[in-house]
Amino acid sequence: MQKFANDPDPRRLLCFNVYAAHHAFNRFYQPLLEPLGLTYPQFLVMIALHRQDGRGVGSLAEELMLETNTLSPLLKRIEGMGLITRRRSQEDERRVDVFLTDQGRDLAVRAAEIPDCIAECFDGNETTYRMMINALTNLRQMLAKPEE
Amino acid sequence: MQKFANDPDPRRLLCFNVYAAHHAFNRFYQPLLEPLGLTYPQFLVMIALHRQDGRGVGSLAEELMLETNTLSPLLKRIEGMGLITRRRSQEDERRVDVFLTDQGRDLAVRAAEIPDCIAECFDGNETTYRMMINALTNLRQMLAKPEE
């Protein structure tokens, strides 16, 4: 069995680097999201809804790769902020469809500008940016594979 | 201003891919950690302590890039499991030094084997593995930069 991923130093583990990069992103975004009154997961939901709203909770969860029980309380909170409305679907009474309010749409437009700050961090190096996205997408697929 | 990081689809945002990879790692590790009775952050703490114990909470927090208020309750929990002991430092009564118990050390040795499963996922492709660690380390540094 290959041993190259075995290292006593957490900083040389891939899992730790993903974990730490996640926190680093949160810390980078926090001051940018604070004026909008959004947390990072709320930001992602607003972006997803801006692309397409009128969707059920499960559809959102699938797109963001979260469980619906994670989204339920989050949606209730941003509904309380007046950013979305939730309505039982007519065609399937089990479903709860989520719609952006006018206020929510305005906020989503402002939120969508935030990732431009990342391009600035990359100093215009688009290739590196795209390669990292590809690498992380591949990683996800490898980790999701049942066993091998 | 460069706009290449601007995308209406969350799945094409770098921040989302880091976020999703973090969750994917958690889901991959969960069944491997469950037999050890550890959560993922507890796993990291055990690895860090296995490399060097008898350290203060702040030292651990710095290595894992967390706040000490995140570690305090976590350490209390794994102390309750009998994996570590906490003792006020003699030389500085403010500090609480953390030591692995014998049981904790045994568990850390077993935990340290888990990342080998990742090498298997990478199908022996060590170069890709190392390049991703480098890329994520660079990303962290870019995100930590004050402004530019």
Add this chain to the structure above:
DNA sequence: CCCATTTATATCGCACACGATAGAATCGCA
């Protein structure tokens, strides 16, 4: 030497994230 400042840790409140569970609506098959 004394007291204001700093440092180290802990506690609290809030918001995820998920497994387990509940409850309602829909589906599917006999």
Add this chain to the structure above:
DNA sequence: TGCGATTCTATCGTGTGCGATATAAATGGG
């Protein structure tokens, strides 16, 4: 058609993560 199985969402419990705050110990300048 009827009823068990499935699907969709919500609630609960536990464990992070962090900002704000508290407390005690160490430090340092007058």
